[in-house]
Amino acid sequence: MKRKKAIRNGRTGLFNAQKFLDTAGVARKVMDYHRGESIYSQGEAATTVMYIQKGGVRLSVVNGSGKEAVVAMFGPTDFFGEGCMAGQTVRMGTTTAVTPTTVLVIQKMELLRVLHAEHELSDHFIAYMLAHNIRVEEDLIDQLFNSSEKRLARTLLLLARYGEQDQPERVLAKVSQETLASMVGTTRSRINFFMNKFRKLGFIEYNGTIKVNKSLLTVVLHE
Amino acid sequence: MKRKKAIRNGRTGLFNAQKFLDTAGVARKVMDYHRGESIYSQGEAATTVMYIQKGGVRLSVVNGSGKEAVVAMFGPTDFFGEGCMAGQTVRMGTTTAVTPTTVLVIQKMELLRVLHAEHELSDHFIAYMLAHNIRVEEDLIDQLFNSSEKRLARTLLLLARYGEQDQPERVLAKVSQETLASMVGTTRSRINFFMNKFRKLGFIEYNGTIKVNKSLLTVVLHE
């Protein structure tokens, strides 16, 4: 009897990253990661905040028993690793690029300084934090209220929207049932069971790639 | 099969509220609430942010079936209702004073303006948001990893610390099993079962009030 994890995806208003990049005297470093590459690992010293310019990042946590939970997914214009700003000295989770990803690496102290000087950045940072807050709170509420069946349905819908940010796609990138289990917070058996159920009911189609039908919403909404 | 809710408690670094209060031209209103009084309700228009000067506040959410989940608890120097800053137009939950409480009510627009002008407030606000983020994320991870037994143990420990902020008390205010169920995200039967188990094992004592023994930590830590 042990659940495993959940997924999140923070998305925020627009922000002219270029402008920020051009700001004189902002010490930052641009880093590129390829698919599957680790950005930082649980337990490492935490002194920098990342800002995603391009790509996608997964935040996962491992507990004492080696079980892994996917706590959040991040996309362009999202910050992550900001825990160090609140006094966390080590990374509480591991972040991994899920697609080729470009991030801005900013020293904690530098960010602190720039937040005072740059109102636009400061606004964006606050907006991001608020949005992220709301998202994580929704996930928590989801966990508190819903069965794993509904959580899976919700996760699939979120992932479908996540796909490509611009075009209103409903096709998901390759996600294994194992990963889904880790996102929903249950076991693969359960995921498999529900996936087949959803398929039988016509809520999703899949062979290798997953297509999410809008009708899946009924699973989440019907109470 | 339906879980119910969880508890949170945000606490942040010190901040000279008085100084903020005295800031010239900050439009704000001081409000007092007595125990059990509602501060705002789910669905109402959201145009203000609250800042707690004194007391304690519970944030709960009701889902379609009328089930209630306690999503967070707040104390002095915490903000709440800040969702409106991120574009939420209605309250996503209900807040209730759990003790006599004094809050500062700040108009969203006003806060936006002051965040630019007042670095100390801005820093405090960001620090609060970061801390709150971390807390909610921890709660989510708690839900993803742990059984309700461990979640109850963790909740009790958190509540014990919450008691009185200064003295290292281990005695809890009156909390019904129903409320605990709502905080942990399970049923009262389950709470009752575990409470008696914990009592038998000497982890807690209780008749009317609950005393939490440090040994309860073993429940959370032992993996």
Next chain:
DNA sequence: CGATGTCTGTCTAATACTGAACACACGCGC
């Protein structure tokens, strides 16, 4: 006092969920 409401302790039947196993398919490297 009797009525009422709230909280606890206890129980039960039904269900959700876990952990683990096994066979099978598929792609990949060599």
Next chain:
DNA sequence: GCGCGTGTGTTCAGTATTAGACAGACATCG
């Protein structure tokens, strides 16, 4: 082709959890 790793479909026994019921304890109030 062969071996290997990874992901799927399926089953299953055992456990955890739920929803609901019931009775008793206790306080409050008119």
